[in-house]
Amino acid sequence: MTDETTDDDTDDLVPITVLGTVHAVPAGVTLLNALRKAGRPYLAGCGCRVGACGECATTYRLPGDPALKREYACVVKVEPGMQVLDVPFRWALACRRGQKP
Numbered sequence: 001m002t003d004e005t006t007d008d009d010t011d012d013l014v015p016i017t018v019l020g021t022v023h024a025v026p027a028g029v030t031l032l033n034a035l036r037k038a039g040r041p042y043l044a045g046c047g048c049r050v051g052a053c054g055e056c057a058t059t060y061r062l063p064g065d066p067a068l069k070r071e072y073a074c075v076v077k078v079e080p081g082m083q084v085l086d087v088p089f090r091w092a093l094a095c096r097r098g099q100k101p
Contacts, residue, residue, distance in 0.1 A: 014080040025078055032056055032073035035084070059085045 012027040016034060023038035056073040063081035 014078060016078055016080075016082040016084065018084045019086070027078065027080075029078060030074055031058060031060070031071075031076050031078055031082075031084070034078045035073060061085060 013024040014027045015022050015024055016038075017023075018035060018038055018040065023034075025034035025037050029037070054072065057070055058073045058076075059068055059070050060076075061068055061083045062079055063083075068085065
């Protein structure tokens with residue numbers, strides 16, 4: 001069983017900003033799944049190990065909080081107004097490899 005919402009749960013969308021672009025993503029999903037739904041593909045080399053591999057560490061900021069946070073995208077849940085400020089080098093490289101020319 002998973003704690004993720006299904007694709008049919010479009011009633012509860014929350015806005016997040018990914019590298020300057022606003023996306024509406026399902027509330028309650030992990031940041032990793034929200035990024036996938038926002039069109040940022042990610043090739044997992046070994047499958048998710050819920051933070052054990054560290055490959056999806058992401059920097060983000062929450063509304064009203066000037067502090068930057070660094071967390072695994074496979075663990076942290078999206079919050080309305082979340083700003084994703086970067087994606088790790090490995091992630092960006094995997095995304096480029098996964099895209100068709």
